[in-house]
Amino acid sequence: MFKVKNGFPENFLWGGATAASQVEGAYDVDGKGLSTSDMVPYKPMEHSNDNMKIEVTSEQLKAYLEDDSKEYFPKRKGVDFYHRYKEDIALFAEMGFKVYRLSIAWPRIFPNGDDKEPNEAGLAFYDKVFDELEKYGIEPFVTMTHYEMPINLVLKYNGFESRQAIDDYLRFAKVIFKRYKGRVKYWAPFNELNMMLTSPYTCGGVISDVSKYKDNEYQIKYQATHHQLIASALATKLCREIMPDAKIGCMIARLETYAATSKPEDQLQALLDEQLNVFYPEVLINGKYPNYIWRYFKEKGINIEMEPGDEEILRENTGDFIAFSYYMTYMATANPEPGVQVSGNLVGTSQNPHLELTDWDWPIDPIGLRITLNRLYDRFKVPLFIVENGLGAHDKVEDGKVHDPYRIDYLRRHIEQMKEAIIDGVDLIGYTTWGCIDLVSCGTSQMSKRYGFIYVDQDDHGNGTLERIRKDSFYWYKKVIQSNGEDLE
Ligand code: BGP
Numbered sequence: 477m478f479k480v481k482n483g484f485p486e487n488f489l490w491g492g493a494t495a496a497s498q499v500e501g502a503y504d505v506d507g508k509g510l511s512t513s514d515m516v517p518y519k520p521m522e523h524s525n526d527n528m529k530i531e532v533t534s535e536q537l538k539a540y541l542e543d544d545s546k547e548y549f550p551k552r553k554g555v556d557f558y559h560r561y562k563e564d565i566a567l568f569a570e571m572g573f574k575v576y577r578l579s580i581a582w583p584r585i586f587p588n589g590d591d592k593e594p595n596e597a598g599l600a601f602y603d604k605v606f607d608e609l610e611k612y613g614i615e616p617f618v619t620m621t622h623y624e625m626p627i628n629l630v631l632k633y634n635g636f637e638s639r640q641a642i643d644d645y646l647r648f649a650k651v652i653f654k655r656y657k658g659r660v661k662y663w664a665p666f667n668e669l670n671m672m673l674t675s676p677y678t679c680g681g682v683i684s685d686v687s688k689y690k691d692n693e694y695q696i697k698y699q700a701t702h703h704q705l706i707a708s709a710l711a712t713k714l715c716r717e718i719m720p721d722a723k724i725g726c727m728i729a730r731l732e733t734y735a736a737t738s739k740p741e742d743q744l745q746a747l748l749d750e751q752l753n754v755f756y757p758e759v760l761i762n763g764k765y766p767n768y769i770w771r772y773f774k775e776k777g778i779n780i781e782m783e784p785g786d787e788e789i790l791r792e793n794t795g796d797f798i799a800f801s802y803y804m805t806y807m808a809t810a811n812p813e814p815g816v817q818v819s820g821n822l823v824g825t826s827q828n829p830h831l832e833l834t835d836w837d838w839p840i841d842p843i844g845l846r847i848t849l850n851r852l853y854d855r856f857k858v859p860l861f862i863v864e865n866g867l868g869a870h871d872k873v874e875d876g877k878v879h880d881p882y883r884i885d886y887l888r889r890h891i892e893q894m895k896e897a898i899i900d901g902v903d904l905i906g907y908t909t910w911g912c913i914d915l916v917s918c919g920t921s922q923m924s925k926r927y928g929f930i931y932v933d934q935d936d937h938g939n940g941t942l943e944r945i946r947k948d949s950f951y952w953y954k955k956v957i958q959s960n961g962e963d964l965e
Contacts, residue, residue, distance in 0.1 A: 481898050484961040489615065489905060492568060492912020492929070493577035493863055494557070495622035495667065499915045500581060501554030506597035509587025511624035512635075512681050515540045517547035518921045520936065521819075530822075530919060531677045534686045537630070548937065550921045555914065555932045556942050561605050563944065564913055567930055569612035571950060572957040576614050577863050577908040578605065579622035579667065582648055589626030589644050594651045602652075606659045616660045617799075617863065617908065619727065620649060620711065622667035623918065625681035635681025636672075636700040637688070639783075642707045649711045653718040663715055664727040664799050664863070665708040669756045671729055672701045674822045678918075680704060694776040702780050705759050709793040712760075716793075725797035726760040727863060728753070729821060732841075732848040733806040736826060741810035748772075749808045754855065757798050761856050763791040797905065798852060801864030802890075805831070805844035822919060835869050836925060842889035849897035849904060859903045865890055866910035868917065868925040871947065878931045878947035887949070887956075888964045895961060909953075913944070929953050 497513035504510075515537055516530050532540070539545040557564055568576055583589065584598030609616050625635055633640050649665070668679065676682035680700045689695040708726060715724045731753045735746035751768050758766040764787065773780065806825040809815075816827040819837040831839040845865070852860055867886040871878050887909060898904055911927030914934075923936050929950040934940035955963045 478901065480901070483895055484898060485905075486960070488960060489575040489617075489861075489907070490957040490961075491573040491575035491577065491614070491617075491906070491908045492571075493617075493908035493910055494579075494912065494915055495619065495918070496579045496581035496584070497551050497554070497622065497624045498911075498918060499554045499557035499913065501552065501556045502558035503552040503554075505558065506584075506601065507587055507595040508581065508598060509583035509589070510541075510627040511581065511583045512627060512630060512677060513551045513624040514549060515627060516549065516551060516678075516921060517545070518550050518936065520922050521920050530675055532683065534683050537627075537683065541627075550916045550923060550936070550938065553938050554916055555934060557913075558601070560942070560944075562608055564930070565605070565608045565612065565614070567944060567946070567950075568912065569614060571929060571954045573612075573614050573912075574957070575617050575662070575906055575908060576609060576912075577617040577619065579619040579624075580652055581624055582621045582645075583624065583626040585651060586626060586644070586648050587628075589629035589648075590632070594648075599651070599655055602656065606656060610659070615662065617662040617664070617861075617906070618652075618656070618660050619664045619667050619863075620652065621645075621665075623678050627681075630681040630683065634683060634686055635677075636703045636707075637680070637682045637696065639703055641681075642703055642710065645707045646710055646714065649714055650718075653715055657719050661722055662861070663722060663724040665711040665724070666704055667727055668729040668801060669701070669704055669708070669726065670731070670753060671822055672704065673697050673752070676700055678822075692777050694778050698773065698778050698780060701756075702782065702786075705756075706786055706789055708760055708795075709789045712793040712795055713789075723796040725795040725799050725858075725861065726757055727799040728756045728801075730800040730802045730848050730852070731806050731823065732802070732844050732851070733808045734828065734844075736807045736809035736811070736814075739810070742808060745810045746808035749806070754852075757852075757856055759790055760795050761798060761858055763794045765790075795858075797859040797861055798856060799861040799863040800848075800852070801910070802845050802848060802862055803865065803910075804839045805841040834867055838868070840867075840886060842893045845890050846893040846897045846900070849894065849902045850900055853897075853902040859905045861906045861908075862894070862904070863906075863908050864910040865907070866927040868911075868927050870924060871914075871926045871931060873931065873933075873945065876945065878945060880947045880949050883947070883949045884952045887953070891956065891961055891964060
């Protein structure tokens with residue numbers, strides 16, 4: 477009989493998460509090629525979602541490559557993890573991390589994406605990072621690519637719009653699997669696959685204005701999605717062949733959506749939004765395109781170009797777990813005038829009057845996390861891993877200290893709901909808070925939007941000593957981990 481748990485399981489994986497392009501810097505060091513993220517300029521925003529989409533046009537890209545744009549590109553500098561990884565990992569270890577989610581910069585390994593041989597210096601860098609993690613008994617969770625594709629593949633064939641991207645991605649996958657075999661147990665082929673629907677450049681190196689499908693933005697996004705789904709399934713196959721003991725799952729941005737009212741039309745809209753969000757695990761965990769998507773494709777004029785054998789690839793190579801980011805909940809309405817809009821994780825939403833907002837106007841909804849965990853587990857019955865959650869906020873250094881009770885409060889309330897979900901019966905295996913060390917924001921490239929337990933002395937314009945300072949939340953999270961989620965005060 478199923479035994480109701482009363483808290484976090486003993487082997488629960490507590491930790492933190494970062495992405496190569498937001499922490500490493502050293503964008504042109506040791507043979508690294510340029511990536512899509514290196515081409516995203518500083519574009520600050522706080523209270524609107526107007527410029528939230530980090531899309532780049534072909535004309536902008538040309539200017540950025542010729543470097544005559546006078547723009548500042550903070551992701552190129554990151555927070556210098558490339559040279560400070562030892563110090564940073566020692567701080568993660570001090571907090572007691574069991575797991576650290578990081579990503580591998582694809583253009584560090586294949587600078588142009590289509591090179592004959594991988595770049596040994598790039599591979600050696602991650603060897604050293606894994607050595608350091610092993611030293612402290614921290615399990616790496618690797619996102620194989622987190623929003624950064626070699627720019628050459630964008631210029632050559634418009635990223636994942638082209639089926640050729642699958643082959644180039646798999647060559648990269650094979651190299652890293654063979655190299656890090658036995659050292660990495662948890663893998664995710666891509667970060668937030670569903671963000672293709674909002675930001676195709678960021679998610680898949682696709683520039684809409686040069687797309688061969690440019691008359692139908694839905695076709696662009698879902699064709700590129702299909703290629704990433706096939707690439708994910710084939711990476712899963714490869715991973716199992718090379719490392720039968722490893723676990724590989726899919727990673728999505730979870731957009732938990734409430735209907736704005738009890739009106740049936742709003743409820744129906746919420747159902748449709750939910751279907752589009754779980755479409756990705758439907759394919760990668762259940763192994764096929766779900767029935768509902770075909771009507772949607774028909775109505776949007778989407779005609780996926782599949783190859784013979786694609787359905788079989790998806791059916792036979794399903795993932796072991798669902799990893800997801802959770803920051804907020806969304807509201808669905810059928811009303812053409814949806815009311816006050818607020819900002820969010822690459823996608824905005826109508827404001828939910830019951831929720832407070834962060835400094836960047838993202839709704840805060842800890843109970844929504846419990847709802848989402850139950851909903852995903854009920855539907856897919858595979859282990860779940862929360863690989864991003866956290867509060868982007870302004871922090872102030874006072875007498876060498878950072879007091880961040882707002883961050884502690886945010887995380888505490890989310891962890892409480894995770895515990896409730898575990899008691900509900902959800903198989904939750906780990907939690908990595910986003911930006912465990914301050915990093916460059918993905919959406920706005922701001923440094924002032926801080927998520928970390930560790931403060932990094934650098935401002936939005938790249939000024940600062942890069943000194944690391946433990947915030948109050950650092951000591952708090954250490955206690956949380958030590959007590960396996962029991963001591964949240
Ligand atoms: C997710 C991304 C992260 C990240 C986070 C927070 O979508 O996977 O890379 O940064 O959102 O977003 P932001 O940095 O825009 O606050």
